[in-house]
Amino acid sequence: MRYLILSDIHSNLSALEAVLAAVEGKFEKALCLGDLIGYGPDPEEVVSRVRALNPVVLRGNHDRAGSGLTDAEDFNPSARRAALWTRDRLSTDNLNYVRALPVGPLAVEDFLLVHGSTFDEDEYVFEAYQALETLRQTSHRLIFFGHTHLQGGFVLHDKKLEVLRIHLKEKSEAAELRLDPDARYLLNPGSVGQPRDGDNRAACAIYDAAEAMVEFWRVPYDIELTQRRMSEAGLPEALIQRLSFGR
Numbered sequence: 213m214r215y216l217i218l219s220d221i222h223s224n225l226s227a228l229e230a231v232l233a234a235v236e237g238k239f240e241k242a243l244c245l246g247d248l249i250g251y252g253p254d255p256e257e258v259v260s261r262v263r264a265l266n267p268v269v270l271r272g273n274h275d276r277a278g279s280g281l282t283d284a285e286d287f288n289p290s291a292r293r294a295a296l297w298t299r300d301r302l303s304t305d306n307l308n309y310v311r312a313l314p315v316g317p318l319a320v321e322d323f324l325l326v327h328g329s330t331f332d333e334d335e336y337v338f339e340a341y342q343a344l345e346t347l348r349q350t351s352h353r354l355i356f357f358g359h360t361h362l363q364g365g366f367v368l369h370d371k372k373l374e375v376l377r378i379h380l381k382e383k384s385e386a387a388e389l390r391l392d393p394d395a396r397y398l399l400n401p402g403s404v405g406q407p408r409d410g411d412n413r414a415a416c417a418i419y420d421a422a423e424a425m426v427e428f429w430r431v432p433y434d435i436e437l438t439q440r441r442m443s444e445a446g447l448p449e450a451l452i453q454r455l456s457f458g459r
Contacts, residue, residue, distance in 0.1 A: 219245035219358030223252030224405030230433035245358035246272025246327035253441035271313035363402030412458035
């Protein structure tokens with residue numbers, strides 16, 4: 213089975229459509245690690261597009277805030293403003309869908325899906341010690357996580373933890389990682405709609421279970437179109453500008 217791994221789409225329809233066009237015919241089942249909504253201009257369209265994929269989806273912190281399950285008081289002002297704006301743009305059907313998204317961790321076959329970490333869906337796993345705790349507290353050898361918007365992750369082998377950062381050249385589409393059966397992996401596909409690793413292209417991954425291979429993808433999309441739509445919607449300028457820099 214080939215799985216498309218999406219995360220942190222953040223209401224960016226242009227980025228999502230570009231990713232889906234690039235990987236068309238290359239996967240059999242879609243998985244999403246949360247944060248369908250928040251930040252971007254197209255919450256209704258993104259939720260509807262994701263639902264059409266019939267995926268396995270976890271909720272993220274922006275899904276909670278953008279659907280009204282939490283008050284977003286812990287968000288920074290720009291993120292909170294976008295979350296409150298999002299609530300008024302979702303149809304009742306899509307609002308209920310987002311509110312009903314399950315909380316991770318969630319097992320799919322022999323691997324695990326989380327938004328933040330296995331301990332807390334809101335935890336940002338940036339540091340090696342956090343990854344080590346996450347890998348040690350579960351028997352799963354492969355975990356996909358989101359939330360940080362950084363493509364890559366961590367590999368534990370022979371009690372040594374390696375930080376994995378993916379840096380694809382401008383014209384490259386994908387980098388392949390063959391999984392070692394004796395290692396354990398905590399992998400992030402990157403953010404579809406708001407990358408923060410210095411590469412402004414949309415990010416995703418494909419996991420080929422039969423081949424024990426993960427492909428990390430970067431896909432260019434029409435950033436200016438998304439920025440114009442955000443500006444027209446009156447969303448915060450800081451959220452608009454950061455898309456240009458992938459930060």
